[in-house]
Amino acid sequence: MALYQRRTDKPKFRGPSSLAIAAVLAVTLGGCAANRGDITGSIPAASAKMSDNDWRQRTDNLSERYRANPTNPETAIAYAQALRVTAQYSQAAAVLQQASIRNPRHPGVLGAYGRALADLGQYNQALDVLSKAHTPDQPDWRILNAQGAVLDQMGNHAEARHYYETALKIEPEEPSILSNLGLSYALSKDLANAEKTLKQAANRPNSEPRVRQNLALVLGLQGKFHEAEGVATADLPPEEARANIAYMREMMKERDPWKTLAATKPTA
Numbered sequence: 001m002a003l004y005q006r007r008t009d010k011p012k013f014r015g016p017s018s019l020a021i022a023a024v025l026a027v028t029l030g031g032c033a034a035n036r037g038d039i040t041g042s043i044p045a046a047s048a049k050m051s052d053n054d055w056r057q058r059t060d061n062l063s064e065r066y067r068a069n070p071t072n073p074e075t076a077i078a079y080a081q082a083l084r085v086t087a088q089y090s091q092a093a094a095v096l097q098q099a100s101i102r103n104p105r106h107p108g109v110l111g112a113y114g115r116a117l118a119d120l121g122q123y124n125q126a127l128d129v130l131s132k133a134h135t136p137d138q139p140d141w142r143i144l145n146a147q148g149a150v151l152d153q154m155g156n157h158a159e160a161r162h163y164y165e166t167a168l169k170i171e172p173e174e175p176s177i178l179s180n181l182g183l184s185y186a187l188s189k190d191l192a193n194a195e196k197t198l199k200q201a202a203n204r205p206n207s208e209p210r211v212r213q214n215l216a217l218v219l220g221l222q223g224k225f226h227e228a229e230g231v232a233t234a235d236l237p238p239e240e241a242r243a244n245i246a247y248m249r250e251m252m253k254e255r256d257p258w259k260t261l262a263a264t265k266p267t268a
Contacts, residue, residue, distance in 0.1 A: 055082060062079040062082050076096060107140070111143055130147050157188045173204055175201040182195075186218050186221070191218055215231050216245075
């Protein structure tokens with residue numbers, strides 16, 4: 001559940017709070033599902049490369065479209081996504097709440113609404129809404145992945161892994177599921193399985209940079225700093241990767257890193 005960056009594919013360590021964020025323990029609340037019928041309300045990978053100005057402009061445009069036709073579920077979902085990217089979480093949840101009232105059986109609306117509620121820390125309500133976004137006879141791996149991420153944020157790591165494992169039966173080797181599963185192991189201090197699972201995710205051709213940054217974190221927590229730096233360098237400039245790992249070394253010397261991670265709230 002995934003823990004992190006504000007909509008960037010290159011998380012950066014810039015101090016104690018940023019480490020906790022990039023660390024993610026970033027359990028993500030959705031799958032990378034651009035052009036695959038995503039119903040979780042997750043942000044397509046291509047959109048994650050947009051600049052802050054691009055997102056502000058997109059938010060303004062969608063706001064006008066939403067005001068012109070607030071009953072359109074697709075417009076509401078897109079507008080709420082833009083609001084979440086620009087850290088307007090309460091407004092995003094409000095938009096989706098109204099959309100869910102107007103479209104009580106729309107899986108896309110319910111998936112996005114559940115994700116928005118998790119942003120606000122309303123985890124029990126998020127789970128209730130997400131459970132209505134699919135059915136036992138027609139489960140959706142993206143929703144299962146999101147449900148697992150919410151459970152991880154609640155500290156129910158064993159139960160969360162059940163959802164990830166069920167999702168993997170539907171979509172084997174999906175890196176977004178594997179990444180969340182690896183982070184769930186990390187949150188349970190099972191670093192061996194966390195490393196193994198995150199390496200499996202990172203080796204997939206469609207894995208995102210945040211997967212490798214999470215792997216670098218887990219390697220660093222085990223003292224494997226040289227290997228962690230090599231992984232981090234795949235997506236960051238060498239000097240920045242070295243600075244990140246150097247900071248991680250100091251953090252582990254000066255304080256209990258598990259306390260830092262335990263205090264981190266995963267964000268979507």
